[in-house]
Amino acid sequence: MPQSLTLVSHLLCPYVQRAAIVLLEKGISFQRKNIDLANKPEWFLAISPLGKVPVLQVGEVSIFESAVICEYLDETHAPHLHPQDPLLRAQHRGWMESGSAILTDIAGFYSAKDEAALQQKATQLQHKFSRINAALGKGPFFGAQDFTMVDVVFAPIFRYLDAFDAIAYPDLLAGLQPIQAWRQALASRPSVQHAVVAEYPQLLSTFLKNRHSALSLRINDRALSTD
CATH class of the missing domain: 3.40.30.10 (Glutaredoxin)
Structure with missing residues (x-):
């Protein structure tokens, strides 16, 4: 049983x-x-x-x-989300670690206390996204047609970018067409959509507004300007 x-x-x-x-x-x-x-x-x-x-x-x-x-x-449990080839599987695990490092940078980005620190974190993120972009193939997923653990790792990362887009922060993926297409493919995946509650965007927005950071100041200033 x-x-x-x-x-x-x-x-x-x-x-x-x-x-x-x-x-x-x-x-x-x-x-x-x-x-x-x-x-x-x-x-x-x-x-x-x-x-x-x-x-x-x-x-x-x-x-x-x-x-x-x-x-x-x-x-x-099947289906397996790691490649069967050991060398390719090892490569994928390396990119998964890269995704974890990006999550750490994102936390530093939304917690940055001033504009200089915010811009520094933005530059770090853009550099890392550029390296990921260069590693992508024809898509739609990281492993071409196969949805893999690398996709699992990056789907929550792109959710943060959705929140940053909502406050009109300069696009961290500007000029990176392959990764933008990958982001869209992941956003339309049912497992990704249902991994969070319907209220997630509002909950994340509230969380970011309350960070007392440079980003939260931008969010609150934008809210005031649109009232």
Whole structure:
């Protein structure tokens, strides 16, 4: 008998989205249990040694860290989202790490305290996106016709860019046509669309507005100018 799966989540966490996308891609039945990371319940701290989401509860066993969760799901459920060729699989894992580094830069971008720091982070992001752009093939996905774990990693990244576009921040993908097409292909993927709640764009916008950062100042100034 299959074990029940529960994905312990936070509504805005991009790493949770990775696990949710994999579960949805594979058609795996699961429940979601959202928690408030600012007020972590004791039961959560007991199953998450690092105090982070996601956690996947597999019956009575809990697995933490998004990369571990995604690897477990890919090993135990078809269709496999990693290439079968070991060398290509290793290359894909390298690009997945690049995606994690970009998420760190995005956090630095929306948390930057002044315009100089904001622009520095924007430049770092544009450089990294340019390198990804150069690695893309004909698409529509990173692995051409195949939706892979690299796509899983980058779909939540592009959601942040949607939020930045909404405040008319200069396009971080300007002039990078292949990656823009990839972004659009991922946005139309049902597993990506359903990895977040319908209210996600509003929740993310509120989160960004409340960061007390250079970006949040831009957001609030823009809101005032359009009132």
